[in-house]
Amino acid sequence: MPDPRPGPSxxxxxxxxxxxxxxxxxxxxxxxxxxxxxxxGMHRFSGxxxxxxxxxxxxxxPDSGAIILLGDSHLEHFPLGEVFPGxxxxxxxxxxxxxxxxxxxxxxxxxxxxxxxxxxxxINDLFKHRPVERFEADLAALLDTLRTVHPRAPVLLDELLPxxxxxxxxxxxxxxxxxxxxxxxxxxxxxxxxxxxxxRGTIDPTLTYDGVHLNAEGYDRWAALLRPVLxxxxxxx
Numbered sequence: 297m298p299d300p301r302p303g304p305s306x307x308x309x310x311x312x313x314x315x316x317x318x319x320x321x322x323x324x325x326x327x328x329x330x331x332x333x334x335x336x337g338m339h340r341f342s343g344x345x346x347x348x349x350x351x352x353x354x355x356x357x358p359d360s361g362a363i364i365l366l367g368d369s370h371l372e373h374f375p376l377g378e379v380f381p382g383x384x385x386x387x388x389x390x391x392x393x394x395x396x397x398x399x400x401x402x403x404x405x406x407x408x409x410x411x412x413x414x415x416x417x418x419i420n421d422l423f424k425h426r427p428v429e430r431f432e433a434d435l436a437a438l439l440d441t442l443r444t445v446h447p448r449a450p451v452l453l454d455e456l457l458p459x460x461x462x463x464x465x466x467x468x469x470x471x472x473x474x475x476x477x478x479x480x481x482x483x484x485x486x487x488x489x490x491x492x493x494x495x496r497g498t499i500d501p502t503l504t505y506d507g508v509h510l511n512a513e514g515y516d517r518w519a520a521l522l523r524p525v526l527x528x529x530x531x532x533x
């Protein structure tokens with residue numbers, strides 16, 4: 297009668313297979329733990345960006361006569377000093393900023409007597425699914441704050457840029473209509489960015505690296521539209 301027990305070679309194979317599976321499981325667990333710890337570490341600091349940038353602005357007040365640009369990540373990533381050498385441009389952009397965030401920073405961002413205040417903000421309000429009605433109310437509040445704090449400073453509002461999300465295009469267009477309406481009410485100028493970046497209801501893919509933020513070509517196009525305003529005696533694009 298044959299022996300039903302596996303031979304030495306089969307037992308060795310099963311032992312090696314079990315060890316291999318255990319090693320894979322241990323390695324997977326180790327990698328998962330490292331990823332969890334990394335994410336946990338990043339999470340502890342991710343909420344401090346607005347406060348950190350605000351404190352930086354508080355410690356570095358602009359001189360009188362500066363051109364102040366207020367806004368979100370589109371602006372924060374804009375290398376203004378290199379693009380506009382010789383102009384007193386001051387970048388006060390902060391990633392993820394909404395209109396209300398920008399309004400909250402006005403008093404520490406603009407210095408005593410800005411020559412011009414440029415506002416580029418609002419797309420994050422749409423990313424947060426805020427309705428156009430709230431966009432209008434928050435933009436009006438921002439303009440009220442600017443008029444109260446710096447009544448003599450000319451203001452320039454940038455249109456919102458399109459994104460790669462075609463479903464957002466209708467809201468972007470409605471918000472741009474709000475920008476023009478409020479600009480007329482408050483007597484401020486508008487920089488028409490949307491048409492220069494739009495292609496069939498989305499942002500021109502040659503001008504962006506992720507469907508929202510601009511690449512070098514995108515910043516070149518924005519700079520070409522902005523330069524005549526910054527170098528003109530009055531902001532009249």
